Amino acid sequence: HTHTHEMSSYVNKMMLAPMVRVGTLPARLLALRYGADFVYGEEIVDYKIARCRRIVNPVLNTIDFVTPEGLVVFRTCAEEKEHVIFQVGTANPDRAVEVLKLVEKDVFGFDVNMGCPKKFSIKGGMGAALLSNLDLSKDIMKALVDAATIPVTMKMRLLATKEKTEAFMRAMEGTGVAAIGLHGRQRHQRPREPPNVEMMADVAKCVDVPVIANGGSTDISSYEDAQKWKDKTGCSSIMLARCAQSNLSVFRKEGLLSCREVAKEYLKLCIQYDNRHANTKFCLLKLMSSRDPLSEIVNRAVEPIELARAFGLEDYFLGHIAAQGELAKKYNFKVSKTDDQIDEAKGTPLEQLLLQKEEGNNVVEVEGDEEGGKEKSHDGDEREKNADGEPDKKKAKVLQNLVFKDIEYKASYFRKQQLMPRDYLERYATLCKKDEPTFETHQHAPSRKFFSICSYDGVKYSHAESIANKRQSLQAAALVALMHLSLIEYEGSKKGVVFKILDDRIKL
Numbered sequence: 001h002t003h004t005h006e007m008s009s010y011v012n013k014m015m016l017a018p019m020v021r022v023g024t025l026p027a028r029l030l031a032l033r034y035g036a037d038f039v040y041g042e043e044i045v046d047y048k049i050a051r052c053r054r055i056v057n058p059v060l061n062t063i064d065f066v067t068p069e070g071l072v073v074f075r076t077c078a079e080e081k082e083h084v085i086f087q088v089g090t091a092n093p094d095r096a097v098e099v100l101k102l103v104e105k106d107v108f109g110f111d112v113n114m115g116c117p118k119k120f121s122i123k124g125g126m127g128a129a130l131l132s133n134l135d136l137s138k139d140i141m142k143a144l145v146d147a148a149t150i151p152v153t154m155k156m157r158l159l160a161t162k163e164k165t166e167a168f169m170r171a172m173e174g175t176g177v178a179a180i181g182l183h184g185r186q187r188h189q190r191p192r193e194p195p196n197v198e199m200m201a202d203v204a205k206c207v208d209v210p211v212i213a214n215g216g217s218t219d220i221s222s223y224e225d226a227q228k229w230k231d232k233t234g235c236s237s238i239m240l241a242r243c244a245q246s247n248l249s250v251f252r253k254e255g256l257l258s259c260r261e262v263a264k265e266y267l268k269l270c271i272q273y274d275n276r277h278a279n280t281k282f283c284l285l286k287l288m289s290s291r292d293p294l295s296e297i298v299n300r301a302v303e304p305i306e307l308a309r310a311f312g313l314e315d316y317f318l319g320h321i322a323a324q325g326e327l328a329k330k331y332n333f334k335v336s337k338t339d340d341q342i343d344e345a346k347g348t349p350l351e352q353l354l355l356q357k358e359e360g361n362n363v364v365e366v367e368g369d370e371e372g373g374k375e376k377s378h379d380g381d382e383r384e385k386n387a388d389g390e391p392d393k394k395k396a397k398v399l400q401n402l403v404f405k406d407i408e409y410k411a412s413y414f415r416k417q418q419l420m421p422r423d424y425l426e427r428y429a430t431l432c433k434k435d436e437p438t439f440e441t442h443q444h445a446p447s448r449k450f451f452s453i454c455s456y457d458g459v460k461y462s463h464a465e466s467i468a469n470k471r472q473s474l475q476a477a478a479l480v481a482l483m484h485l486s487l488i489e490y491e492g493s494k495k496g497v498v499f500k501i502l503d504d505r506i507k508l
Contacts, residue, residue, distance in 0.1 A: 006151040006178040007178050007179065007208075007209055007210055009108075009109075009151060009178065009179075010038075010151070010153070010178060010179035010209075010210040010212060010236065010237055011210050011236045011237065012236060012237060013037035013038055013212075013236075013237040013238075014035065014036055014037055014223075014226060014237070014238055014239075014240070014251055015036060015037060015038040015039065015040065015085075015212065015237065015238070015239040015240070016028060016031040016036050016038070016039040016040060016239065016240065016244055016248075016251075017040055017181075017214055017239040017240055017241035017244070018040035018041065018042055018043050018085075018087040018111070018113065018155070018241075019040075019042060019241050019244075019245060020042045020043060021042065021279060021282055021283070021340065022042070022245050022283055022286065023039070023040060023041050023042040024041075024042065024075070024275060024279060024283075024338065025062070025075045025076065025077065025080075025269070025273050025275070026266055026269035026270045026272075026273055026275050026280075026283075027039075027248060027266065027283060028041065028080055028084060029077075029079055029080060029269055029273075030248045030262070030265055030266050030269055031244060031248050031251055032079070032080060032083055033265075034248055034249045034250075034251040034252045035223070035251040035252050035253060036083075036251040037083065037237075038083050038084075038085055038108065038109070039080060039083055039084055039085070040084075040085045040087050040111065040239070041074060041076075041084060041085070041086050041087055041107075042087070043087045043088070043089045043113045043116060043127075044073060044074060044086075044087070044088060044089065045088070045089040045090070045124070045126070046088055046089065046090040046092065046095040046096060046098070046099050047095070048067070048073055049065060049073055049074065049088065049099050049102065049103070050095060050098050050099055050102065051067055051068060052065040052066055052067055052073050052074070052102070053065070053066055053068075054102060054103075054106075055336075057075075057333070057335065058327065058331045058333055059324050059327040059328050059331065059333055059335050060075075060077075060272075060273055060274055060324070060335065061077060061078070062075050062076060062077045062273065063075070063076050063077070063106045064336060065102070065103070066336050067339075070336045070337070071336060071337055071338070071339040072336045072337065072338045072339060073339050074086070074103070075273065075338060076106050076107065077273075081106065081107070081108065082108050083108055084107050084108055084109075085107065085108060085109040085110070085111050085153070086103050086107045086109070086110050086111065087111040087112070087113055087155070088100075088110070088111070088112055088113065089113050089116065089121060089124070089126040089127060090112060090113075090126060090140060091124055091125035091126045091129070091130065091136065091140075092140070093136075093139045093140045093142075093143035093144075094143070096112065096140050096143060096144055097143050097144060097147045100144055100147060100148055100152075101147070104148060104149055104150050107150065108150065108151070109150055109151040109152070109153060109178070110144065110148060110150055110151070110152050110153070111152075111153045111154060111155055111181070112130075112140060112141065112144070112152075112153075112154040112155070113126065113127050113154075113155055114127065114128065114130040114131055114137060114154050114155060114156040114157075115127060115128055115131075115155050115156050115157040115181070115183050115187075116128055117157070117187045117188070118406065119406050119464060119465075120404070120406065120464055128157055128187040131156060131157065131159060131168065131187065134168065134171055137154075137168075137171070137172070138171055138172075138174075138175055141154060141172060141175035141176075141177055142175045142176070145175055145176035145177065146176075151178035151179070152176070152177055152178060153177050153178050153179045153180065153181060153212075154172055154177055154180060154181065155180075155181030155182075155183070155212075155214070156168065156169075156172070156180065156181065156182060156183070157182075157183045157185060157186055157187055158182070158183070158184060158185060158186050158196055158199055158200070158203070159186065160186065162199055162202050162203060165199065165203045166203050166206040169182075169203060169206055169207050169211075170206060170207060172207075173207045173208065173209050177209060178209065178210075179209055179210040179211070179212055179236075179237075180207065180209055180210075180211050180212070181211075181212045181214055181239060182200060182203070182204070182211050182212065182213060182214065182235065183195075183214045183215045184196055184197060184199070184200045184213065184214065184215035184216065184233065185215055191217075191218075191242065192218075194218065195215040195216060197216075197229075197232050197233055200213060200233040200234065200235065201232065201233055201234035201235075202234075204233065204234040204235045204236075205234065210235075210236035210237055211235040211236055211237075212235060212236065212237040212238065212239050213229070213230055213233040213235035213237070213238045213239070214238070214239045214240075214241065215241075216229040216233070216238070216240075216243075217240065217241055217242035217243040218242075220240065220243045220250065221243060221247075221250070221256075222250060222255065222256055223250065223251065223252060223253050223255070226238055226240060226243075226250065245283075245286050245287070246259075246286065246287065247259055247262055247287065248262050248266065248287070249261075249262050259287060259288050259289045259292065260288065260289075260292060260294065262287055263284050263287045263288050263294075263311070264311045264313070266283065266284065266287060267280065267284060267307060267308070267311055267313060268313065268316060270283075271304070271308065271313065271316060271317050271320050272320060274324065274335055274338070275338055276337060276338045276339075276340045277301075277303070277304045277307075278340050278459075278484060278485055278486070279338065279340040280304070280307065281298060281299075281301060281307065281486055282340075282486055284298050284307065285298060285299060285486065294310055294311070297310045298310060299486060299502055299503065300503055300505070302431070302432050304317065305317055305318075337458065340403065340459070340484070402453065402460045402461070402462055403459055403460065403461050403462075403480065403481075403484050404461065404462045404463060404464050404480060405463065405464060405480045405483060405484070406463075406464040406465065407463055407464070407465075407476060407479060407480065407483075407490065407492060408465075408492040408493060409463065409467060409472055409475065409476035409479060409492060410492040410497050411469070411472045411475075413492070413496075413497040413499070414475065418508055419508060420475055420478075421475045421476075421478035421479040421481075421482055422437070422439075422474065422475055422478040424478075424482055424487065424488065424501075424506045425437050425454070425456065425478045425481055425482055425487075427505075427506045428482075428485070428487060428503075428505075428506050429456065429457075431505055431506070432457075434456070434457050435456075435457075437454050437455060437456040437478065437481065438454075438455045438456075439452055439453065439454050439455070439474050439477065439478075440452070440453050440455075441453075441470055441473060441474065444466050447466060448468070449466035449467060449468050449473075450466060450467055450468070450469070450470045450473040451463070451466050451467075451473065452467075452470075452473040452474045452476065452477040453477055454474075454477035454478050454480070454481050456481050459481075459484075461477055461478075461480040461481040461484060462477050462480060463476040463477060463479075463480055486502055486503075487501070487502055487503045487506055488500065488501055488502055488503075489502060
């Protein structure tokens with residue numbers, strides 16, 4: 001029962017794919033101005049967006065979806081109204097419909113992520129986990145299609161065989177979706193592995209709804225490349241991720257613009273729409289060539305005006321700040337900060353865990369980062385004590401607005417270094433004349449393991465996996481903050497550690 005006009009909207013189109021941290025309003029608008037037909041927002045988890053209020057922002061002329069704590073999780077505007085597709089991470093039909101109803105007046109389409117292979121998604125039963133739960137996937141899509149007044153789509157990956165992929169796609173078509181996004185890799189495959197173009201071309205024929213090809217960035221660096229790759233896959237349309245993240249002008253029929261020119265246009269939109277500094281800096285570094293001497297200045301920029309100055313936009317920046325200040329006074333309106341996330345969707349398993357436990361049990365909250373002792377509880381379990389030596393029996397609070405990353409913290413590596421992650425973060429705070437970071441720890445009672453949260457400059461940071469050692473948990477949270485602020489590059493694995501300081505000012 002998909003309407004033909006909804007399906008035709010997705011034929012022969014070029015789209016900006018959903019990308020966490022990249023797909024915020026400035027990048028979406030720039031992609032549209034360069035020629036993209038549709039732009040996907042970054043995946044946002046249903047728990048997070050469902051808590052938001054829809055607020056008309058007269059200062060920026062935007063519609064903001066704002067958490068109770070005052071962070072903007074999704075911001076959109078009239079320019080993209082007929083082109084923006086909201087993507088949700090969900091494993092629950094009712095919550096999915098609740099989110100749809102919250103946003104559908106302000107977006108063109110609504111998409112469900114069934115392709116994200118990250119741990120946080122899989123553990124929550126979202127993303128690629130839905131590919132092995134056909135009944136739930138059908139329930140979610142059917143509920144959305146029945147409730148929606150806008151086109152509903154889903155984005156998936158290839159399954160293990162052509163037959164399994166086709167069966168899943170046909171089932172999705174049967175729910176009434178307007179299109180199917182298809183990433184040319186399986187759940188376990190990484191971006192450096194080539195997509196299976198042959199299988200994509202085979203399965204694209206099995207449904208009548210448009211299929212949108214994704215996953216070809218390694219072969220695409222121009223508009224022409226994108227069209228050729230789309231034709232190879234036999235799909236109706238194409239969505240671009242990493243190649244657009246490197247140069248948003250990939251959507252231009254007239255050809256690519258220089259990285260610096262694109263970065264400058266992007267920064268102007270960030271200034272216009274009050275994009276968060278850390279997010280702006282992150283995306284600029286993705287858009288710029290590492291050989292461009294300006295990228296080093298961007299990397300070192302502590303304040304937004306430093307970025308503006310680097311691109312010769314200081315007057316533009318000051319003009320916008322002044323105009324926004326005047327409008328804020330006129331309308332008596334406080335502009336909320338935009339949320340920023342690192343490599344993950346806006347919503348976390350920790351949030352969900354604590355949300356569930358709030359009603360009753362299993363999480364012991366350990367306040368602050370004082371080194372408490374341990375005490376045997378009456379049932380023989382060890383229980384964390386607070387700094388006063390009293391067992392801490394507080395219920396866990398729900399933690400929202402949490403930036404988190406799935407990292408493997410290698411304590412043995414850091415023990416050999418002169419400074420620990422917390423030391424680097426404290427040095428940076430001093431340098432920026434900000435308050436020192438604060439820490440709190442939550443213990444998951446059944447496993448006795450710890451999550452730590454580092455709060456710095458109005459943002460909370462945590463690691464995705466619980467850690468057995470409390471001190472290491474605190475350092476891991478600080479490490480996430482350092483990575484998020486683009487101060488260090490870090491990767492820990494069985495093979496060892498990659499650790500690089502990106503901002504020399506925090507070195508000893």
